[in-house]
Amino acid sequence: MNLQMIVISPSWKEEESQSYEMQRESSFKPVRCLLATMLCAILLVSPVTVFIFGFHISYPQSFFSFNASISHDQFVMPHSLHTDVSHLQIQLGLLLQQLHNESSESKVLLKFSDQVLRIAISLDKLADSIEKKHQPDKDEVSTVDEDFTNPEEGEGEAEEQVPGGTIFTSGEIRIYISPKQNRQIGKKNFLGVEAITPSIGLACARMATNLDRFMSYKTHGTCPDDSEIAQKLLVHGCDPLPRRRCFTKSPPHYTKPLPINFSLWTQPSNANILWNSYKCKDYSCLVSKETKDRRGFFKCSDCFNLLKQAWNTPTNKSESAEFTIDEVLSLKPGEIRIGLDFSPTTGTFAAIMREKNVTIASSTLNLGAPFNEVIALRGLLPLYTSIGSRLPFFDNTLDIIHSTLFLDGWIGAELLQFVLFDWDRVLRPKGLLWIDRFFCHKEDMKLYLDEFKRLGYKPLLWRVVPKTDKLGDELFFSAVLEKPIRG
Numbered sequence: 443m444n445l446q447m448i449v450i451s452p453s454w455k456e457e458e459s460q461s462y463e464m465q466r467e468s469s470f471k472p473v474r475c476l477l478a479t480m481l482c483a484i485l486l487v488s489p490v491t492v493f494i495f496g497f498h499i500s501y502p503q504s505f506f507s508f509n510a511s512i513s514h515d516q517f518v519m520p521h522s523l524h525t526d527v528s529h530l531q532i533q534l535g536l537l538l539q540q541l542h543n544e545s546s547e548s549k550v551l552l553k554f555s556d557q558v559l560r561i562a563i564s565l566d567k568l569a570d571s572i573e574k575k576h577q578p579d580k581d582e583v584s585t586v587d588e589d590f591t592n593p594e595e596g597e598g599e600a601e602e603q604v605p606g607g608t609i610f611t612s613g614e615i616r617i618y619i620s621p622k623q624n625r626q627i628g629k630k631n632f633l634g635v636e637a638i639t640p641s642i643g644l645a646c647a648r649m650a651t652n653l654d655r656f657m658s659y660k661t662h663g664t665c666p667d668d669s670e671i672a673q674k675l676l677v678h679g680c681d682p683l684p685r686r687r688c689f690t691k692s693p694p695h696y697t698k699p700l701p702i703n704f705s706l707w708t709q710p711s712n713a714n715i716l717w718n719s720y721k722c723k724d725y726s727c728l729v730s731k732e733t734k735d736r737r738g739f740f741k742c743s744d745c746f747n748l749l750k751q752a753w754n755t756p757t758n759k760s761e762s763a764e765f766t767i768d769e770v771l772s773l774k775p776g777e778i779r780i781g782l783d784f785s786p787t788t789g790t791f792a793a794i795m796r797e798k799n800v801t802i803a804s805s806t807l808n809l810g811a812p813f814n815e816v817i818a819l820r821g822l823l824p825l826y827t828s829i830g831s832r833l834p835f836f837d838n839t840l841d842i843i844h845s846t847l848f849l850d851g852w853i854g855a856e857l858l859q860f861v862l863f864d865w866d867r868v869l870r871p872k873g874l875l876w877i878d879r880f881f882c883h884k885e886d887m888k889l890y891l892d893e894f895k896r897l898g899y900k901p902l903l904w905r906v907v908p909k910t911d912k913l914g915d916e917l918f919f920s921a922v923l924e925k926p927i928r929g
Contacts, residue, residue, distance in 0.1 A: 612654040614661065618642075618684045645679025653680060661687045670719045673807060676828045691716060702821040706793045707748050710819035715812050728811060739810030741786040742847055746816065753794060763879050763907050763918035767794055770876060770922055773902050774841075778874065781842035782825070782833070784849075784865075785878075789817035789824070791844060796822065802844075805833075829861065835868040843869060844876040851882030851890075851916070858893050866897055871927040875899060880919045881909050887917050899923035 610616055621637040630636055646653050656671055665688040675683060695713040699705060709725055717723045721738030728737060728746040737743075753767045771778055783791045783804045792802035805825040806813045817824035827834070829848070843865050849858065865875060875897075882890055887906070902922045909916040 610650050610654060612657040614659070614687070615653060615657040615684060618657070640684065641682060642684050643679055643681040645681075646675070646683075649675060649678060649680050653684075657684060657686065659686065659688045663688055665690050667691060667716075667718050669808070676831075677807070679830055681828055681831050699819060699821065705819065705821040706796065709748060710816055714819055715815050717812075719808075720811055722811065737811065741809050742788075745786065745788040745790070745813070746811070748788070748790070748820075751790060751794065753791065759905065761907060761910075763905050763920040765876075765878070765903055765905075765920060765922065767791075767798065770842075770874065770903070771798065771800075773922065773924075774872075774874065777872075778841045781840050781844065782835070782868070784843065784845040786813065786848055787817070788813055789820050789822040791846075792817070792822045793820060800842075829857075833864055833868050837867050838870045840868050840873060841870060842874045842876060844878060845880075846878035849877075850880055851886055855889060855893060858890070859896075862893065862897060866925065869925045871925060873925045874902070875921075875923045875925065877919065877921045877923070881916050882919075884915055884917055887919065891919065894921065894923070897923070897925075899925055 618640055619642060621639045623637040624631050628636060642653075652671060652675060656668060656675060659666055665686060672683060675681075693714055693716050697711055697713050699714075700708055712724045715725075721736060722728050722733065725746070727733045734743065752764070756766055756769075757764050778800055780801045781795075781803075783802050785791065785804070785806065786809055787804050787806050789804050792804045795802045801823075803823045803825045804817050805827050806817070807826065807828060808814055814824040814826050825834070849861065853861075869875060877894065880890065900923065902924055904921045906917055906919050908914065909918045
């Protein structure tokens, strides 16, 4: 019995030794894998450091190509470089933690651990340096001089100067469009991103001269009085415009607004509007018959007469294409609560709807007159958007969309399709699309009606009548259409 145990014992010890070696080997596998990864990363640290501090950094090739003469102080670090350095810091931290937890007394391992610690410290210093270089001077002023060319001229110049690309010379626009990383580099915010990339419209690239002009101002100073330039950029597709770091001018003698019960139908005070950009310099000019030919606007010529209320009086169905608001609301009793008026308007439609407990946002541009200012002064919600803009509403949210005197025979079928399908997107199921007095030449009416029918909406009200104020070759079309439920 004893002899048998003596024979077995060496074999058991040998197996135990092999098992211990296998366990020890497996315990080093994560460290070795991480070491292999880190060796590749560490080899990049020195070249990156030399590259950053020894040369001017060139921005990655992108849609916007910039001048090669950008100063080092104005340069904005690529977000990818911040992210790479941050990831290296995280990996080094994990490696140091595993090395610290390793119980081996190997001198080689201890020496390597010390070297990794030194590299981690150097990497932290590199990250701090990048952070300092990334932040622009608070008092920085855009370097481009004011360009007083007309926007139309600037568009042509931009296209000729840079075929297939665009050069923005304004330092402020370059700062704006660069990614804005979170305060903690490499950490995602509540949106799930590590950086916010501000947006501008695609067409801004074709109007670099005028966008540079728009972005030429003293940071933290007063904004230039350039609302006319801003609107021309919007209309030509530079939408959205970039945000600016300057303070908008206010009317110098601004008075407090009237209570909502009075403001809806009371002429706003002249003191509450900046008139610099308009031909009319007071409100009486906007409504006087004597100034009709020199007001600076022609769409919705009676809009500023707040005493003239439409949509309230029933009309002859054979002669008028106008429905009353009560007629439309009766189609969905109690269901119409929020909506959009997409028209050249001062808010009269929204004001009548408000009195019927319906909230309407009024989408319009300032077509030569203070349309948006008057809407706001009446206590209503102005939405300053161009016809080329995607509506800033989520899908299936609005009860009603109304449009009048805006979409008519000037619009092409393709643009009309994009507009209608965007309206369809934001209308809720069973919501109402109110097309109010759409007009065009008789020979074009079928083309437009086909586009409206393409939506597959149920017609609740439908009317086509002659437009009698011109040569008699035009037609009015009005309809109230119900959006279907789609699976």
